[in-house]
Amino acid sequence: MKISEHWLREWLPVDLETQALAHRLTMAGLEVDGIETAAPAFEQVVVAEVVECSAHPDADKLSVCRVDDGSGELLQIVCGAPNVRQGLKAPLARVGGVLPDGMKIKRAKLRGVESTGMLCSARELGLSEDAAGLMALPADAPVGRDLREWLQLDDAVIEVDLTPNRGDCLGMNGVAREVSALTAVDVTAPEPETVAPVLDDRVDIALDDRAACPRYAGRVVRGVDVGAQSPIWLQERLRRAGVRSLGPVVDVTNYVMLELGQPMHAFDLARIQGGIIVRQARDGETLRLLGDETVELRAGTLVIADHQGPVAMAGVMGGADSAVVDDTTDILLESAFFAPEAIAGRARQYGLHTDSSHRFERGVDPAGQVRAVERATALLTAIAGGQPGPVLEQVDDAHVPAPRNVTLRAARIRQLLGMDIPAEEVTGILQRLGMAVTAEGDQWQVRVPAYRFDISIEADLIEELARIHGYDRIPETRPATPARIQPQSETQLPVARLRDVLVDRGYQEAVTYSFVEPGVQALLDPEQTPVPLANPISAEMAVMRTSLWPGLVKAAVYNRHRQQQRLRLFETGLRFRGTLDDLAQESMLSGVVLGPVVPEQWAERPRPVDFFDVKGDVEALLSVSGRGEAFRFVPDTHPALHPGQTARVELDGESVGWLGAVHPQLQGRLDLDGAAFLFELRLDVVQQARVPAFEPLSRFPSIRRDLAIVVEASVSAAALDGCVRQAGGELLKDVILFDVYQGEGVGDGMKSVGIGLILQDLSRTLVDSDVDAVVDRVVAQLRHELHAELRG
Template structure:
């Protein structure tokens, strides 16, 4: 919200400086995001009037003008603007003037003709981007007047960054009300007296969706001169608010919106058929919008329609066929109250964002529509003429929202703020904010005004008192609180330990959105039942994530697009599965890795990352539990993973996660160079750790025996390990797999695994017969259960 300080001070007499005003607004919750001048610096520019205009004798596109710039003889100026004409008043930079870009105007000769000054466009003065011709000033502008003084350009624009609950300040009236409360001054409201009708013309309105639009105010104004020019003061106020002037009717409706916070629209009455119907769109209906876009309306979208079909998207944008043009004679002004829930998200669903939708989806005062129509009527009739009919309010009163009364305890306010604010001060603040206060012995009954949708609880009223009294005026104190020493169970592995380990192994932590694009999620987790958002920020953030992979994949794409070749990222967070009524929120930790195994180094080979590198990272995480043997990796198919490079992580109690390479088809759809490896683990399965316990270290030597066994390809190393551990007994201290061989000497369908057995006893030195007995048991068990044979 951009506001002109001059305009604001016309409404309320704030005694302080611009900086003090900005500070008070920020401390009151209306954050000032920027303060900037209303116009760039220039000097020596006055109002000039073209008294004569003739073609340049040596250039077809130039004119030789005689410009009256106050006292003295007219000055000769060579001008190239196409709209230069006798009688036009425009900014004139005298010789010696300085323009915003630093250009100093000097006497010049153009194509043999002397020029004593420069006629200016709005762009040359930094007032807009319009460079199509000279900036036209009103005929009443006094020639020779300083342009900065005439347009009151020595103004400041204050930009407010409003929170969504303060829609009441999306108009000058709301901001002035707040400043008046802060300064203890009463705002001076503009004249909004009712304009008496001059004719009986009316246009019928029917509310077919009263829950979404319970009140609709309309007024017919006949014989309007829609070609009338918008006054310069109004154009300037629109410009400073960031709104481009277009035509008299559009400018007036925009001006009233900026002034009162009530969006409005004007229809060409002769293009409307039979009557207005406020209803929901039906399937297949289309509407050509004012921005040139034609949209197919979704069923349920609230529209303004006539007998022929939709003429506007309610609360968002009007339609092109019924727009007011210079040929329009009769105008139908409308202002309505639309329920925020009926407008919220609708504009974004069509790729739109308008000033109207921005206000309606946050909440507009339901009592302001008739006032806005009267204000717009007075401005339109006063500038463009016309005969207004009566103002007609069509409503379903039972559907119009009524602010609920809120119970307020002054003692509770004192306790929460830690400040003894007098009760009279509290009551004065609430009443100056427009609230009705009925005081009781212990509690007050406070009724918020119609424009404050955000007041619903006692704490909301306490917040109002705190911000108006001044957060910086509250005393500083330390809140007494008992120190609680939370339990740190040794059998629980904290998330921070997992995160530190991944950082130590070269990963960087990422934090991504919990909502993702539906098509990306379908590529990476097609079997999940996802939860769609009712009001998504965008189409790319429309569903809750069922896995952490989509966010990490987007982060990888972002880094790859910026020439990052070696990427290691991890994230911890919630994954969401199921519908709202049975939503499962599972804590997960996931990672993604691509590129070279090691950072580039002169003494290290450039070896691409492979499946076992990432599997090793997962194994390191599982080893933190102290019971890595409770986990195993099983070859398994996952829709998003490479069929030959994917594994399910199993826990003794069930499924614990996945690790593998992304499927080539997924890489193709995501336009990623492979291979890319991912993992995801269920934190609930990997945070239960074994409590460390003392175990005596043997003083006797360890003995190693190596075995090479030939097994069927279907037998995994995990099965081999489990069989050896089960048969070796307590003497086995460590089992090492140090070689895998396929080839000459090993039959097809078989493989050779070489293992090392580390044997040790805590009470004596093992003899050869002891070791031979262990090896014999292991070989026999392998032969019986896994069809393994010693390799010769």
Template sequence: MKFSESWLREWVSPNLTTQELEAQVTMAGLEVDAVDPVAAEFSGIVVGQVVTREQHPDADKLSLCQVTDGTENFQIVCGAANVREGLKIPFAKIGAVLPTPDGKGFKIKKAKLRGVESFGMLCAESEMGMAESSDGLMELAADAPVGQDIREYLNLEDTIIEVDLTPNRADCLSVKGLAREVGTLNNIDVKPLNIETMAAQIDDGVAVTLSASDACPKYLGRVVKGVNVSAATPLWMIEKLRRSGIRSIDPIVDVTNYVLLELGQPMHAFDLAKLDGGINVRYATEKEKLALLDGQEVELNTDTLVIADASKPLAIAGVMGGEHSGVTTETQDIFLEVAYFNPVSIAGKARNYGLHTDSSHRFERGVDYRLQNDAIERATQLIVEICGGQVGPVVVSQDDTHMPTEATVELRAQRIIDVLALELPASDIETMLTRLGMQVTANDTGWTVNVPSYRFDISIEADLIEEIARIHGYNNLPVSTPMAALDLQSEPEVETPINTLKQYWVSRGYQEAITYSFVDPKVQKLVDPEIDGLTLANPISADMSVMRSTLWVGLIKAAEHNLKRQQDTVRLFETGLRFVPKDGELIQEPMMSGLICGSRIAKGWTNDSEKVDFYDLKGDIEAMLAVNGGVTYRFEAGEHPALHPGQCAAIYQGDKQVGLMGALHPVLQKQLGIKTPLFVFELLLDDITQGQLPEFGSVSKFPEVSRDLAFVLEETTQWSQVEQAIRNKAGNCLKNVTLFDVYRGQGIENGRKSLALGLTWQDPSRTLNDEEITSWVDAIVTELAEGLGAQLRG
């Protein structure tokens, strides 16, 4: 939020410099992002008045003016379209220095324009460094004192302070709220705002119906007839709006914006003549449309709250008004509205339409539900002062069943000492909380605190203790070292630490990725079409609106990002949760996923340019699983919609499937616009970190015995089936089984393949004899022949 320091000091003015005030506010948790001067440095500009204005004799677009500074007249040649007799404007006399981008300044000298001498310059806001651009001369109020220095008249020795508020501090999205904070921090009183109740002069009113009282439990409206929209907004209001980053539009809109900044309550004014019947606060209907004030027409969602009349929507509630019901220069009667909206009903609605307004910014965070009456009275008071008009009664519609209630929190004195390591006098604590607007009642253990309606963020004791620490000053809290008994924790030998697995992947050339848990629903549906992901109620954006059901979505997007930037070789892994809706519950499972693509070995004159394939990733996974000693895993042909049907393997630990790996389906790659083949895996983290207690085994001093065999089998036979059959019949002295060749071609029938494998036996206590080896080989040959139809190849 932006505000001018002088406006804040109208409410509360501590004996602090700008820099000290900035530091104090920041240390209190309201971080100051920027402090900028209201206007650039310039000198020699005074309030001037155009005495006469004539056409330049030799130029159609130039005027020849006589301008007075209160003591004498000066001839000025001016090209502004809005210059006219009697106008009061900033007048830069000869010798004045105007600001320039390079900081050196531009000195005004006597000049000759189209043969006519000019003794000074009439200025626009941009020429004084008060705006980026200007449409014409800056027009001053009719009562501006001619000859007074413009910096003094406009109070330009001022600064604009921009505060970056966290979402929980909506109470500070107004000058009143910030003044309350500054007053509390400095233990000084805040000047109260005198808001008069405007007596009704007419009986006119508009009936209000709350059809969606759960979203809008309180709505106030008032008719003001006979307003003069052509009246000039006072310069003091224009300047306060400008210094808060808001452009002046017309006096009605300016007043509503001013009240928004002053009190923190968004408001809106409708042209009464354009309303059809009463007001109805309801949800939009199917395919209902609304032309907004910014010119765009939107089709409203059915969960969007709208302000409507009997025939049409008038505004998106809490976001923006409609174009056709807004105030114009022809407006004579207005309907002024102010409401309290449930923050949940407004949250995210502006983003759905690509909008972000000052109103939605406040309503999403929460507006004081007791503020509406003060706001409508304050706005009415200002409108009548500026535009005139006759005031009707305030029409109040309220559903108490959906109104918030003020929180009551118990605060213990001992708990403050325990948390802050600081014992403050009870009177200091009561003063801090009272200045923040809380009602404090002492009791035996501390205080009972009634939280004000504008502090939505305070609901528990810890919140109050944080407020005390913040107001006392974080830098004033004592430094104390916490003490606690720390017992040595045992580390289970059967569990492999996650960091050990991560270090493994790093050692294999992978890089750890951290991607968002919320993903693009379109990409998720392509990658995991069988699961409907959980949709967020208030997403950051439309392409981050669903909780991921697989970590592949984020990793694939990361790989795509790298491939588009000429990073041809990508190796990524990630650990994190996946979110799977099941039987009305959300299952959150920790996963380890990874992805590879590109070259097998880094480019070099001694290296070939082979690309990674299915077996590169399978080898990496097998080596990683071997880190978790004592547990046997097996790979079997698997299926997944996102994976290539011929290059997909399910990973099992016993009878339980603990993971999946394979090549990304070519159709999916085409849909994602990825040309490089990708290979991915995903494992259940809890299962792959659980191992078995290691046991010591002696190293045999007796020789190994090896046999090489080759079998011809059906093409569809998997190696895991062959390996399991061999281990079942090879005896307990079998040490290793190695597949070292797969052959298809001459001498082998179509649809069959030859597997050549090596078998190694060894006994820790003796030398094995040929008869034993032969019996085991015969048993293996018989088992493979009977079970898998294998033929021993000679």
């Protein structure tokens, strides 16, 4: 929100320099993003009046003007503006003056006619983008007056970045209230005058959805001159707030919004059929908006309608078919309170964002609607004439937010802030913030106004005291509570340890959004139906992720497009599966790998990463828990992965993750320019660790026996290892698979595997009979379970 400092000081005469005021606002939570002057620098520009105007003798598009600049002599100015005419008052840059673009005004001859100055447009002075003609000034503008001084263009415009909970400060009255509390200076702005009705014209108002719109105020004003020019002071205040002047009716409603924080709208009364109805949109209804865009209204959208159909999207934007136009004479001013939850996200659903929706989503004053109508009526009738009818209001008190009563205790202030604030200061701060305060001993009964939606409990009031008293004035104290060391289970690996393992293996951690693009989600996890967002930030973040893969793949593609050839990314986070009513949130650890195995170097030839490289990374991760041998990699299929390079990770027969190459048919659709590998593991399983325990070392030598067996080519190394260990018993200390051979001497569909058995005992040296017994059991188990035979 942009705040004119001059306008603010009209509300309360604070004795602070601009920078000091901005600092106080920032320290109170109203962060100031920047300060700029109301207009760029220019010199020797005065108010002037065109006394005579005639055509240039040698140029059809030029005029020769005699201009009064207040110096006592008429100046001859050659001007090409289409709106120059006798009697027009406009800015004049005198000879020697300097414009914002650095141009210095000199005497000149234009087509043989001398010109001693330059009549200026608003664009040439940096006051707007309008370059269609001269900047027309009011008829009462003082000739010869310095334009900067007369328009107070040295005013500072303070831009404040408000947090969503401070909707009460989206109007000058709210900002002034904050500054009053910060400086202990009372607000002196006058209350809006009540305009007596001249007519008895009324419009029926019906509230069909009273929970969404419990208060609606309106007023008929007839005989309005919509072609009247808004006064320069009003145009300037709108401009400094970043709002364009569009005529008296729109200017007045925008001004009231900026002043009181209450959005308003004006309908062309002749285009309203029957009366006003506030209701929910119906199936099939459409609305042509002010931007001339026609939208199909959705269920859950609150609309303002007449007896023929919707005329405005409530709290967002008016309709073009009921808008004030050039031939409008009678209008209906409207001001409403819409429940924030009824408006939140509706504008984004239609790709819109307006000043009105910005305010209604955060909450406006539930009691300020009639006040806004009265203020707008007074301004409009003073500028454009008109005869007002009575103020019409429909209210459902049961649904209008009411002021809240909160008890504030001095002891609780001391406990939360670590300091005492004098009782007089507590009362003064809260009263200047618009609250009614009654002292009762060492506590206060505080009545919080309804427009402060962010205050409901005692801690909220204490936060207000801390803000206004000054965070920088709160003393630093040590906590009174003794520190306690939180127990850490030895059976639970910290996530930081897992991260370190992956970082040590060349990975980098990524953090992606939990909201993903539906198309990418469907490609990578088609068997799951994601939960859609009611109010997505964008179309690319429309559903909750059922896997971490979509975000990681998008991150990988983003990096590949920026010449990063070797990528190792991992992420820990939640995936969301199920329906909204029964949503399972599981912590996962996922990764994406693509590019060469090692960085480019002289000592090793480049080789693209393959399935077994990534499997090695996953095995290293699983082995940190001390129970890596308990996990099994089982060949399987996954819709997003290569059918010949996919493994399901199992623990005790339960699936706990996946590993594999991205399916070749998906690479192009995912914008991947080569093979990529993905893995995903349940984090809770990976974090379960085996408690380290001492095992005695044998003083006796170990014995190795090697076996060459022939098995079917489909038998996995994990199956062989498990079978041998199961049969080996206590004497078998390790199993080494050291050779695999297929070819001459081995039948088709078979393979020869070399297995080394390491045997050892703690109490004695093994003899041949001990070793032979173990070997016989292993061979028998291999033959029985895997149909293996010793190679001859």
